[in-house]
Amino acid sequence: MEHRAAIGRHTALPWKHCIHLTVLLVQLSLPEVAASCRILRCNSDFVAATLDLGSSSSSSGGGGGGGGAALTREAVNAGYCSALRSYAMCTKRMARACRGDLAYHSAVQGIEDLLIQHRCPRAGPTAQPRPLPQGTLLGDACLYERSFSIREGRTPEYLHCGVFGDPHIRTFNNDFQTCAVQGAWPLVDNEYLYIQATSSPTRGGTHATALTKITIIFKNWRQCVDQQLYQAELDNVPAAFADGSVSSGERRGHHSLTVRTQSPGRHAEIRAAHIGTLLVVRQSGRSLGLSVRSPRGIVEAFGPEQDLQLCVWGCPAAQRLNTLRPPPPDFSSTTSAQAHCAELLPARDVYYQACVFDLITSGDLNSSVAAVNALQDATNMISDAQRVHLQPVASAEQGRARLDLMLLLLLLGMLGTLTGA
Structure with missing residues (x-):
């Protein structure tokens, strides 16, 4: 049973790390291009909402029997489904500002695929948004x-x-x-x-x-x-x-x-x-x-x-x-x-x-x-x-084109990983 629980912890939701890596690489590549389309904010909110889910499954899955491990995986999957629904809502709010933006449309398609892959209900609870920095x-x-x-x-x-x-x-x-x-x-x-x-x-x-x-x-x-x-x-x-x-x-x-x-x-x-x-x-x-x-x-x-x-x-x-x-x-x-x-x-x-x-x-x-x-x-x-x-405007536009190409390649790689998983 303990071996099965360990396998569950390591194989559940492998796409999480792909999304984290994709978002990190995009944000580090050309941070100056985030303009009227706030898709990177949706991405980072999703990452923030899912950071603790993997650690919770690891910390609570090894002590009990197979039923406990299964419950842990179900709880983790429910958490990811909540985060995905929030992610989808965020992209819907960005629809007008992000019209024609490659990163936005790639994210929308990726969310749709992940909702299907993990059998997430369309209706249900959503992840709580990050609090505004009033505590500063x-x-x-x-x-x-x-x-x-x-x-x-x-x-x-x-x-x-x-x-x-x-x-x-x-x-x-x-x-x-x-x-x-x-x-x-x-x-x-x-x-x-x-x-x-x-x-x-x-x-x-x-x-x-x-x-x-x-x-x-x-x-x-x-x-x-x-x-x-x-x-x-x-x-x-x-x-x-x-x-x-x-x-x-x-x-x-x-x-x-x-x-x-x-x-x-x-x-x-x-x-x-x-x-x-x-x-x-x-x-x-x-x-x-x-x-x-x-x-x-x-x-x-x-x-x-x-x-x-x-x-x-x-x-x-x-x-x-x-x-x-x-x-x-x-x-x-x-x-x-x-x-x-x-x-x-x-x-x-x-x-x-x-x-x-x-x-x-x-x-x-x-x-x-x-x-x-x-x-x-x-x-x-x-x-x-x-x-x-x-830099002059023309150079900035060329940089945006490079970012769009990089993002497309990263997302294609991520979807390839999901298919292989």
Whole structure:
């Protein structure tokens, strides 16, 4: 009996390790490509929900007879079925954002095969989702960085998002996109923070748009801060919150929120100590810009209903423009724009591309300042200097193609393993 139990422990659900390996290799290959389609989050949630199932079967299967081992295998299989149903629900929520994404469709097919293979009922309990990282504010609750360092013994991992110009977006995942969006769009929407940007057509151009309004809501959080509102509009970037205050949430001699400026009416720097977040709002030429530096635990504290965040997933695929191919008025204007931006920017990176694009579409030399300021903010907010200058868009697209091919090969290998098992 003991031998049979051991065999059950080693042969039950061999696909678990294949999925773990597939997800790990994909995430390590090109982590910067996770944009509007959050399939990697579904993958990682599934892995997290199944990590302990193998150890539970090992720890409880060796002491009893064959019936005990069979019950253990049944319990483990029920746990995997619950995780698979949750995995399937997650992919259904991603259906619209992941339309046409190879990784998404491969995951959907893989889930379907696994549900059939392990005879999982379509209806039944689902695995509990991972809790949002609200516990990171325990201890010295209103000083996120200090609390995190004491608890983890290290500084938090910070992510950066920048939005500027026509508008261009550098997401928290280091994707770079130019959007044709007009109207109000959420940039960030999580448990602590909501940021909305409004983009409007510029005068004199049929293609050019610009950020004309930025709204930031700091949500009520425990004893640290009551809900606070900040709003900036073109030609009016106040160094104060909407209620006229420059600080909020005083506790133990510290303020959770503070606002200061280096250029009244055109610049504001907001520090949110309770979430370890820095925001810079500025006017560059005839557009507003926003730069955000926030810990990963804060950025990822959102639920499935908060499914539209330009700083997290970028702009919708149908709203993306190619900065390598702006609408050219004539050759001399393009050459002039390239020369002007080359004088202002140190590298032919995405900020240079954005500068040229804005000059050509707007015809306004002052529009180049937006890319210069965005690059300066990125330099100040990103600790690793090697990660400041992003590769051109074409290179990123080639990288995505390589990732799709790698993922396809990995999934085919995984399905081959399942068939052989």
